Amino acid sequence: MKKIIIADDHTMFIKGMLLLLSDREQYEVIAVARNGQEVLDLLAGHTADILLLDVNMPVMNGYQATLKVRSLYPKVKIVVLSMLADESSIVKMLEAGADGYLVKNADEEELYEALATVLNNQVYIARAIRDKVSQAPVKSGSAAESVQLSSRELDISRLIIDGLTNSEIADRLYLSVRTVETHRKNILAKLNLKNTASLVKYLMDNKPFLDL
Incomplete structure (x- = not known):
């Protein structure tokens, strides 16, 4: 069973995620964090396989938390769940070390697909934003x-x-x-x-x- 920590500061969203994940016996939500600092505090005392986190959170945002988690807990898979669907946010989170990026209007099947993908050591990018990512600007003289x-x-x-x-x-x-x-x-x-x-x-x- 894969252990999951959810990090988000919206109560209704957390309740929805808990309900969805309770339907799959291969996943267990072991803790909930309201910000990035709470994520780090939880990981210091718990072993988790997957971190589902928002980008916009108080105290320590998702970007800062991703950098910290990737440095301190490299084996934890990080899947972003955010309302942000712009190119710069997506690329920034992938560059920070996220393994997957989902928008919050994704359906439950895409959520499960994303979890399975990152656990297979691959990157998952939400269907709705793949075109944006594939058209990201390039650096000249590379x-x-x-x-x-x-x-x-x-x-x-x-x-x-x-x-x-x-x-x-x-x-x-x-x-x-x-x-x-x-x-x-x-x-x-x-x-x-x-x-x-x-x-x-x-x-x-x-x-x-x-x-x-």
Whole structure:
């Protein structure tokens, strides 16, 4: 059973999340925090697998909390649940170390899909905002100009930007999931990146130089 901490300062939203997650026996909400500082206090005394958090919170906001949690508790999966759906907020949270980003009007099936995705060590970006993320502005003069990815790695990179899971990529390209996982690892190695969150951010920033 995967243990979850919810961090949000809206009581009605918390009650709704508790109700949704109670329907799935593989998840257990072990605590609720009202701000980022409470998240850190809870993690100091509890072992959690997933943190569901809002961006706008008092005392310590979701961005600050994500930076702290990623540094102190790197194994905790962080899924953002926010009303903010603008490009800069999404990219900022992914860059801080979030593993997933959902908007609060997402349905329950997408919530479960996001949880399963991040637990499989992949990044999940809400369907409603994938276009915004994939069109994020790029940095000119990037070192990506000198990176050599194979045609297959480029194909997979394009689908990663679109938010597809390893399984979905495998189906789309008629490959095995293991082959996709191997290509993903090779891409990370070539780009000298440590995780999928940093990979998504890198690919979005360097689309022209990587011919994406």
